[in-house]
Amino acid sequence: MLPKSSSRGERRSVTVLVLGVENLSTAENLNSEEKYLIADELMHFLVDTVYEHGGTIDKLSGDGVLALFGVPAIHENDPEHAVRAALGMLSRLEEFNRHVIQKYRTTVHVRIGIHTGWVILGKVNTDLKVEYNIVGSTLALAAKLQMAAGRDTILVSADTYKRTKAYFVFKEHPPVTLKKSPTPIPVFQPVDVRAFPAKVRGFFGFQSPLVGRDAELSQLRQTFSAMMTRHEPHIVFITGEAGMGKSRIVAEFCTSIEQQPVNVAEGWCYNYARVKPFALMASLLRNIIRLSEALPPVQQRSVVRTYLQRLGVSVDDILPYVLEVLGVPTPAGEKESDSPQLDSAVLQRLIFAALRHLLIAEAERRPLVLIFEDLHWVDAASEKFIEHLLRTTHNQQMLLLIVSRHTEGEAVLQLLRDAAGQHPVREMRLEPLSLDETRALVESLMQCDRAESARVSLRLAKRAAGNPFFAEEIVRTLIEQGALTREKDSWRLKTIADDALLNSVPDTLHGLIMARYDRLEPPVQETLRIAAVLGVSFPVEV
Numbered sequence: 001m002l003p004k005s006s007s008r009g010e011r012r013s014v015t016v017l018v019l020g021v022e023n024l025s026t027a028e029n030l031n032s033e034e035k036y037l038i039a040d041e042l043m044h045f046l047v048d049t050v051y052e053h054g055g056t057i058d059k060l061s062g063d064g065v066l067a068l069f070g071v072p073a074i075h076e077n078d079p080e081h082a083v084r085a086a087l088g089m090l091s092r093l094e095e096f097n098r099h100v101i102q103k104y105r106t107t108v109h110v111r112i113g114i115h116t117g118w119v120i121l122g123k124v125n126t127d128l129k130v131e132y133n134i135v136g137s138t139l140a141l142a143a144k145l146q147m148a149a150g151r152d153t154i155l156v157s158a159d160t161y162k163r164t165k166a167y168f169v170f171k172e173h174p175p176v177t178l179k180k181s182p183t184p185i186p187v188f189q190p191v192d193v194r195a196f197p198a199k200v201r202g203f204f205g206f207q208s209p210l211v212g213r214d215a216e217l218s219q220l221r222q223t224f225s226a227m228m229t230r231h232e233p234h235i236v237f238i239t240g241e242a243g244m245g246k247s248r249i250v251a252e253f254c255t256s257i258e259q260q261p262v263n264v265a266e267g268w269c270y271n272y273a274r275v276k277p278f279a280l281m282a283s284l285l286r287n288i289i290r291l292s293e294a295l296p297p298v299q300q301r302s303v304v305r306t307y308l309q310r311l312g313v314s315v316d317d318i319l320p321y322v323l324e325v326l327g328v329p330t331p332a333g334e335k336e337s338d339s340p341q342l343d344s345a346v347l348q349r350l351i352f353a354a355l356r357h358l359l360i361a362e363a364e365r366r367p368l369v370l371i372f373e374d375l376h377w378v379d380a381a382s383e384k385f386i387e388h389l390l391r392t393t394h395n396q397q398m399l400l401l402i403v404s405r406h407t408e409g410e411a412v413l414q415l416l417r418d419a420a421g422q423h424p425v426r427e428m429r430l431e432p433l434s435l436d437e438t439r440a441l442v443e444s445l446m447q448c449d450r451a452e453s454a455r456v457s458l459r460l461a462k463r464a465a466g467n468p469f470f471a472e473e474i475v476r477t478l479i480e481q482g483a484l485t486r487e488k489d490s491w492r493l494k495t496i497a498d499d500a501l502l503n504s505v506p507d508t509l510h511g512l513i514m515a516r517y518d519r520l521e522p523p524v525q526e527t528l529r530i531a532a533v534l535g536v537s538f539p540v541e542v
């Protein structure tokens with residue numbers, strides 16, 4: 001039986017961001033009012049940046065900020081939100097300093113440390129205010145990283161790096177020796193957002209060959225062949241739980257059509273971008289045009305212009321709307337003075353027309369395979385546009401692969417199913433792998449002597465419950481905990497993994513599990529929370 005008390009602290013995986021302001025309070029060339037004004041303005045935009053990225057402010061003073069990502073609600077990608085926030089802070093600081101130097105003849109500098117780990121949150125409920133007392137070494141490590149960081153730079157721990165390396169460009173940084181710890185630890189310095197995010201899943205650079213999914217792959221190939229002979233959009237809805245292999249099956253399919261005379265483009269949805277109009281379409285367009293966000297706006301505009309010219313569409317009619325979707329600003333001097341202020345409904349119609357025109361022109365050049373990834377996180381404007389595209393496109397050679405978690409994406413999937421009704425549609429729901437398949441996957445991931453891995457693979461496979469991502473995470477845990485070690489060219493299972501090891505919920509799964517946990521009904525939540533605090537294992541199929 002689980003105890004009933006609700007006053008226990010919660011054990012959670014949280015990303016902690018610590019920012020320290022350099023020398024502002026001791027700066028000699030500023031009087032106290034000036035210091036106050038600078039600190040006030042500085043804190044304003046720092047706090048805004050944290051909120052914009054879904055973080056919470058835990059502590060704030062003129063000298064620093066302590067922000068948490070993962071409370072009160074956990075998102076799968078809290079570490080990524082935190083790094084984005086930190087990069088955002090630095091770029092706003094640059095802007096801020098341009099005006100501070102003019103006004104006060106000085107500049108402000110910060111250092112940021114980020115770490116992701118377990119914390120116990122002590123909830124104190126007074127006046128309906130929730131306070132989080134963070135206990136544990138997670139906070140201490142974030143603070144030490146902050147102190148070790150260079151001026152106006154960010155240092156993140158290996159844990160945060162592991163979960164964010166797909167999204168950011170990292171600069172090499174030598175390991176640092178932190179206060180009170182004898183050995184240097186690896187640290188990583190994020191410097192920019194990647195223009196084309198890599199896929200986060202998969203670990204340590206090795207992947208298992210595809211296990212099972214033969215039927216699904218051949219269905220995709222069939223639909224593809226049908227699309228190549230019939231001038232009509234074909235649609236496949238690929239749905240399934242997180243980690244079930246949706247992106248993987250799409251990737252395998254794309255590899256299998258590499259030699260075909262088609263254009264393949266993919267757009268991604270991210271949960272932090274749900275509120276950003278046309279976020280998905282912007283990501284798709286960037287992929288089609290091969291346009292990096294890292295380019296300065298002037299260059300981005302010229303890349304888009306050249307692209308549209310080559311595509312053979314009327315540049316003047318389309319360019320402004322494509323730039324609007326991409327979020328590339330028009331310089332003040334170039335704004336057409338006679339262009340009337342459009343109301344938003346009109347603007348949306350014009351954007352829809354421009355996007356549709358562009359995609360149809362692409363499809364007329366070459367059959368077009370469009371992949372819409374993680375649609376359960378789609379922004380409203382892109383959702384409406386895809387619906388519009390499905391309803392108004394009839395004779396084009398397009399294959400749309402619409403990928404989504406089925407429960408979270410239910411509403412958008414239904415909308416698009418209705419819109420797609422007139423075209424050939426295939427439903428592809430990815431079910432858990434069979435126990436045999438999961439076992440084969442675990443053994444293939446362990447990469448050690450078959451007889452050795454067979455000792456534990458059945459139990460591990462059961463634990464993974466047919467979810468390939470869980471299988472990977474479980475094997476990764478074995479490596480991290482030293483049960484599976486590298487010896488020359490092969491891996492060895494050192495000791496028979498004990499029950500505690502087999503039962504431990506891997507850390508990176510925690511976000512996924514907890515993200516669902518945050519949406520459960522209160523009584524269920526309570527049980528899970530206590531289970532988490534007590535370290536009682538609970539099945540991953542929450």
Ligand SMILES: Nc1ncnc2c1ncn2[C@@H]1O[C@H](COP(=O)(O)OP(=O)(O)O)[C@@H](O)[C@H]1O
Pocket residue numbers: 201202203207208209210211212213240241242243244245246247248249441468469472
């Ligand atoms: N059938 C499979 N065989 C081997 N590995 C797989 C299989 N399906 C998925 N994986 C791996 O499992 C991980 C999670 O799969 P992914 O496609 O990212 O899941 P989803 O997109 O459904 O959330 C990836 O590393 C992927 O390569």
Ligand SMILES: [Mg+2]
Pocket residue numbers: 246247248374
């Ligand atoms: Mg995926």
